[in-house]
Amino acid sequence: MPDAIFAHSRLAAIYDEFEGGREDLDLYVSIADELGAEVVLDVGCGTGILAVLLARTGRTVVAIDPAAASLEAAKTKQAPPGITWLHGQAADLPEACADLAVMTGNVAQVFLTDDDWADALDSIHRALRRGGRLVFETRRPERRAWEDWAVGAASAVRDIPGTGRVEQRLEVTAVNLPFVSFRHTYTFAADGAVVISDSTLRFRERTDIESDLIRHGYMVRDVRDAPDRPGREYVFVAQATP
Structure with a gap:
């Protein structure tokens, strides 16, 4: 899925x-x-x-x-x-x-x-x-990109036409090589909705x-x-x- x-x-x-x-x-x-x-x-x-x-x-x-x-x-x-x-x-x-x-x-x-x-x-x-x-x-x-993600976990904010202000936050949730899991959290200012997306990648x-x-x-x-x-x-x- x-x-x-x-x-x-x-x-x-x-x-x-x-x-x-x-x-x-x-x-x-x-x-x-x-x-x-x-x-x-x-x-x-x-x-x-x-x-x-x-x-x-x-x-x-x-x-x-x-x-x-x-x-x-x-x-x-x-x-x-x-x-x-x-x-x-x-x-x-x-x-x-x-x-x-x-x-x-x-x-x-x-x-x-x-x-x-x-x-x-x-x-x-x-x-x-x-x-x-x-x-x-x-x-x-070997580049260990997930370490950069963890350091750069500050939020990003966009003012999106038709949607309004949206904040995105990224956090690394697990490192069990070759698998790395992370989470994006989105907050929609227009109605306060919070939507979470969890992902996992395999580093071959x-x-x-x-x-x-x-x-x-x-x-x-x-x-x-x-x-x-x-x-x-x-x-x-x-x-x-x-």
């Missing part, structure tokens, strides 16, 4: 306000250009920012997410034709339909069990055309990810540094093999 930050209607509607300009997504557009990808799967598309960016380049995009509220927020964006919005999991993707599949943000880390991670890799493999690529990012465990080692990719029918073509977050994340570029 998706976290409330994506699945709760009030939180999905304000998600973009707290996430900012998403400069991290430029990398995925450039990789799509580099690979000449014409049809792209956006797995865990959230509120659709990347899907819209890709569609604006003339590409066909299949954007899927298990959180209906996030998809509703995505559909309100001004976007050119070419995006198909799907409510579901990776297993619900059509077969052999795309040149490139992407998982941005923390999507690759929300698969907590080995079985869920394996199912996602297998489902994406089936959805890729022969020789298609899977590109995703994951945080480097690079060698484990490479082994998983090979085991599930991929060839690891490259492991890059995220240009806007140097030293913090790996960006995997893997090719589906027959």
